[in-house]
Amino acid sequence: MNKNKEQLLNKRYKAEQRFRLYGLSAIFMALLFLTIFIFKIFSTGYSAFQKTWLIVPVTFDAELMMLDQNPSKEDLQDADYYDIALKSMADLDPNANEDQENELKRMVSYFFEKEIKNELLNDPNLIGKTKEVYLTASDDLDQVFKGNYPRDLPEDQRRVSDYQLKIFDQLVANGKVESKFNISFFTNADSREAELAGIASSFMDSIFSILVCLMIAFPVAVLAAIYLEEFAPKNRFTDFIEVNINNLAAVPSIVFGLLGLGVLLAIFQLPRSTPLVGGITLSLMTLPTIIIAARASLKAVPPSIREAALAMGASRMQTTMHHTVPLSMPGTLSGTIIGLAQALGETAPLILIGMVAFVNTIPGSPMDPAASLPVQIYIWAESAERGFVEKVSACIMVLLGFLIIMNLFAQIIRHKFEKKWS
């Protein structure tokens, strides 16, 4: 009998331990996913911050460039650089036949002509001389140099030919290949060529969208929260507004995209693909988030503050505007920043309103067509070229970095400026 009891107790204790273990392993799993996730993004993305350059001797032959003696600045602008660019690549292998010369040309980006031109514009004395110029390597060779390229595949399944690899290896052996920090990733707009594609255009576009979103959502949401929390009579109508806000906060984001498409574009005829429309759509989405945060922080202001102000003869409006609202601002602001961070990462509604435009210029105003950072991630992830994989990861790192900064900022505002009422 006693033994039975002990057995039962042991069993119960074991069950207890098992249960605890389940809980612990659930948390462990969740954190493991997070770690794998971040590790994967970083390990594929960090190499995008480096860019491979080929160092190629270029002879600035005045005759080939169609230049006269003592050319002016304009002459240099208009000169023909294609032939010397082609020649300097062909010179890498003196025995190359015509096909191989073509392949040599494709070892660098199509931008190489411009790079050579810039070199000369920086130093016009180079005419007639030979100088080693840094040329952007093609995205495939960039991947080869970073060790991400499956070199052992059969030749017909690769975009890089054996011949190109041979020349490239020679260059590497001679120290003519260099890897430097990839500034163009941050200063270039999107491009069809992975080695030239950058995030400047999508970055600016995200900034514009977020600004539009902030300018619309913040005032409306704060005013609405003030009304609902401080002035609204308790009746059916205000209940209805409240239910509405809570529901809107849980409506799938893509539905807001349909709203933007059906109302903003089709009825109000706003310009498609622009940060303006994107920002308005996002602002409708963040509105409930900010209202809820602002209401919560208004509610947290103790009634004694209001009573004191009212007792001094302030009207209700004065009490609210001079005392309650300023005291609630830290909470409201941090809620706003968190809402904006959500909006910054949103993709689906922007795709529907056409913000998937291919943009190779940096937008200068909210009325220029563009694609925001998350949409840029989507566009690059959908393209087949190998060089874009690391770009996507790098773009994700930039986006995540931004989100982390915004969230930290929200935390700091909350902890530094919020009054603790005890």
Added chain:
Amino acid sequence: MNLILFTFIVLLGFTSYYFGRKKAYTIQSTKKRLTALPQFYGYYLAIWCAIPAFIIFSLWAIFEPTIVKLLILSDYSNQGYLDDELNLLYEKSKALSRGQFTGEITPFIEASAEKYLSLRSIAQSSKVVIVLSAIIASVAYAYKRISSNSRTREPVEKFLNAVLFTASLAAILTTVGIVFSLIFQTIDFFKVIPLFDFVFGTHWYPAKAFVRDSSEALDPTMYSDTFGAVPIFAGTFFIAFIAMCVAIPIGLMSGIYLAEYASTKVRQYAKPLIEILAGIPTVVYGFFAALTVGPFLKELGTSMGLEVSAESALAAGGVMGIMIIPFISSLSDDVITSVPQSLRDGSYAMGATKSETIKRVIFPAALPGIVGSILLGVSRAIGETMIVVMASGLAANLTLNPLESTSTITAQIVVILIGDQAFGDPKTQAAFALGMSLFLVTLCLNIVALRVVKKYREKYE
């Protein structure tokens, strides 16, 4: 032009504020008692400046285009054009006047483009004149009205109250906007495709409904067996089900552990770390699912002799489940912590172990809240877009095999609407009909879930 006018009006507003206050000070200096603080006299005037400007601006925005259009089209009114042709003419001349016209320029269009430009400039200048004179008149009127015993605080506060109330209508307006944008397209869609075919049809192939010219659009035989949404609905719920299979056990168990077992220190770090998962943008999850999880599952399946699609429902659903973990864990953590301590104490006093208390006392007590959090998670899973667009298939298969690819409502909406859309095409309308069903399903889930959670909160507060 509008911007300059706007800045000017804002400046006028500040000036009238200044004059209003100044007048109040003058009244004060004559030893008369004011009925409100001097600022209110300023606000009062500024409001009298803002209201007429706002009214005229909005009236102008509404009526100017229609009136200009009427005036231009009156030239063509007796030449026997159809309405559509007239609209086209108008759009052409508008585009020409902006220098964006690329088609053939006829003298007609050129003439109306010039007329358009002149009308616009007349409208602009008359707007400026009318706005400015209205402002000056109303401010002058209000300035004369204010005296020592005139009420200024009450009207100002009433005005502010009205502004606050209008702002609070934004939420309702958004909901109305959503319903409005969905419903007309949906109705048009069901005029062509019978509701029955949409809800019970099993073939979804919208690419077939490619309309070459508008006369074809109304031919219903063309669309039979094209817009049957069953595979889409099934795929949506299937992927959501896979996601919940991942999210519920992990989320719920970590919620329970955080609420009942974890020391404050573990809680302090583990909770925000798990919540990071909720803050990662979904496009990032999509990329992760498509690049890492999909190929990994495919390789794993091949090594076990199974045929796994690279865009399997399992990959999309699994990653979606990871995304939903924090929603369930945080909400159930909150719910469990708000179960009163007395229930636990009673159970411990009867000799129950901690896990027995959780399973037999706390869990049943917290069940409504937990169900609510799970429903919210399901609603998220159904509405999630980017993960399925990037990691799951785009062709609608009716399948229950998690290793094959399926498609969802959200993915289909994106597929249909990405790129250029033609309104009035059943394919585009189908996307809105799908959006409508998505909105209704998530709305029901949200209302039920929010109500359950609210009821539960009230029970223990």
